[in-house]
Structures are given as structure tokens and as C-alpha cells.
Amino acid sequence: KLVTLKTTIATIKNAKTWDEVAEAGLDDMGDLFDNLNDSREQLEICARWPQMLKQVDKQLKDLDKQVTKSKSLVTKLSAKGIDVSVSFNAFEVGVAKMKAVREAAVLKMQGNDAQGAFDLLQDDLFGQMDDVMQNQQTIQTMSNLGSFNAQFKRGLADAQKQINTLKRKKIDTTELVTMLAESKTKGAEVLTL
Numbered sequence: 360k361l362v363t364l365k366t367t368i369a370t371i372k373n374a375k376t377w378d379e380v381a382e383a384g385l386d387d388m389g390d391l392f393d394n395l396n397d398s399r400e401q402l403e404i405c406a407r408w409p410q411m412l413k414q415v416d417k418q419l420k421d422l423d424k425q426v427t428k429s430k431s432l433v434t435k436l437s438a439k440g441i442d443v444s445v446s447f448n449a450f451e452v453g454v455a456k457m458k459a460v461r462e463a464a465v466l467k468m469q470g471n472d473a474q475g476a477f478d479l480l481q482d483d484l485f486g487q488m489d490d491v492m493q494n495q496q497t498i499q500t501m502s503n504l505g506s507f508n509a510q511f512k513r514g515l516a517d518a519q520k521q522i523n524t525l526k527r528k529k530i531d532t533t534e535l536v537t538m539l540a541e542s543k544t545k546g547a548e549v550l551t552l
Contacts, residue, residue: 361395367388367391370383400474401473401474404476408476419457419461422491429447429495432502433447446497453487453491457487457491460480460483461480464477464484467479508550518539519539521535522536522539
């Protein structure tokens with residue numbers, strides 16, 4: 360496109376008459392510049408492509424590590440009677456889809472469809488990242504709830520010790536006993552959920 364534009368400009372410069380200028384393609388100059396501008400946008404995408412692909416590969420590698428880590432968490436949670444297999448399966452499938460999108464984008468780029476490759480990565484990979492990560496966050500949250508149980512029991516035991524100490528000192532602990540009972544009830548509700 361650039362060569363065609365340069366040739367047209369050179370022919371117009373060398374023209375001796377208006378008819379020669381018209382034959383050289385003066386009327387087509389606007390279209391030539393528009394086509395050149397479209398090509399420039401594709402060149403910019405192509406120039407950014409290696410960096411974008413490197414970023415995608417880094418994120419997919421990180422997601423693979425998180426899948427492995429989440430798998431061990433799912434196994435530990437399953438042993439405790441907590442089933443997060445649906446979230447894990449959705450996470451694993453989401454990561455696999457993202458890898459497939461990456462490969463499809465590479466094929467589009469190799470097929471000279473830079474804009475299509477760029478759009479595919481933007482929409483179907485980066486656009487889906489939050490949805491995929493929510494499944495991993497669910498697994499992580501459930502794993503943290505396991506430590507909640509231990510911390511909660513420890514906190515209840517400490518509170519009971521303090522109440523017992525206050526009772527020995529002949530201090531009224533009626534309100535504290537009521538609050539402790541409410542805390543036990545709420546904690547049991549959280550663990551049931």
C-alpha cells in the first residue's frame with residue numbers, strides 16, 4: 360500500500376497535464392491514505408503482539424500454579440467434609456478455555472488477522488479472567504474457613520477462661536455468659552453454612 364501510494368505521488372509530481380494527473384490516480388489518493396492508515400493500526404497491533412503474548416503466557420503459567428494449589432486445597436477440604444469440587448471444576452475448565460483462546464489468537468495472527476487476534480485476547484481471555492478467578496477465590500475462602508473453625512474454638516475457650524477468672528473474683532458475668540452463648544450460636548451457623 361505504501362509502495363502504491365509512493366508510486367502514485369511520484370507519477371503526479373512528474374505529470375505535465377491535468378489529464379496525466381487524473382490518470383495517475385489523484386482521485387484515489389483519499390482511499391490510498393485510508394488503506395495506509397488501516398495498515399498502520401494493524402502494524403501497531405503486530406508491534407505490541409510479542410509483549411501481549413508474553414503477558415498472556417505469564418498469566419496462564421500463574422493460573423496453572425493456582426490450579427495445582429487449588430487441587431490440593433480441594434483434597435484437604437474434601438477430607439474435612441467440605442465439597443468445593445464444582446468451583447474447582449469450573450476454575451479448571453475456565454483455565455483450559457483461556458489456553459484455547461490463546462492458541463486461537465495465535466492462529467489468527469498467523470493468518471494475518473491482527474485485529475481479530477487482539478480482539479479475541481481482549482474479549483475472551485482478559486475479559487473472562489475475573490469470572491474464572493472467582494472460582495479460585497471461592498476455594499481459597501472455603502480453605503480459610505477451615506482455619507476460622509480452629510480460631511473460633513480457640514477464641515471461645517479463651518473467653519470462657521476469662522469468664523471463669525472473673526467469676527472466681529466474684530464479678531458479675533451474666534452479660535458476658537449471654538454474649539458468649541450468642542457467639543457460639545453465630546459461629547455454629549457460619550460453620551453450617
